[in-house]
Amino acid sequence: GAVVSQHPSWVICKSGTSVKIECRSLDFQATTMFWYRQFPKQSLMLMATSNEGSKATYEQGVEKDKFLINHASLTLSTLTVTSAHPEDSSFYICSARGLLSSYNEQFFGPGTRLTVL
């Protein structure tokens, strides 16, 4: 149980295009989803916290107009990197937290490798 998937697992795009990454909780309802970013050989940095049905809360320094997050249902959150540039190339990982009564922990997706040319 408590499986989180991400799609796509990797994507290559041209500079200036937009890329959408999906994060799905497959067997539980996720009231909160988190988006992290990981540069090579570095740790995970929280980008934003997304609660179902409300606007995401972004960490300081993260451009909310560039990284659009939508959490429209209890099983799906999306991260859209708008007008991507090479410096946005990174490994993006989502995690999900379920309802307090069932799952009180955070479960991580496998990550999405974004390369912007």
Added chain:
Amino acid sequence: AQSVTQPDIHITVSEGASLELRCNYSYGATPYLFWYVQSPGQGLQLLLKYFSGDTLVQGIKGFEAEFKRSQSSFNLRKPSVHWSDAAEYFCAVSNQAGTALIFGKGTTLSVSS
């Protein structure tokens, strides 16, 4: 502010030898502590967690960790390392279960034969 320090960037251990990865945290209240493992290009796998109770916690793959409040530490141990344990290990803390995690910078474990 919460923070996590993993003092060792890279550790090499012989196969069959014991392992200890260090983790120190800074947090005012009782922390929720986690250890994750990440293989190259992969997501995170939870090894073990500590919320409360017994300060020695057992995890998957033969790992254990001990919470020491007096030292603000949560070190990860394994009595006998296997070559498949080579990976990146992250210690993380949160203020309550299910909130966003603060990660350490990670320790890369290499296993020599």
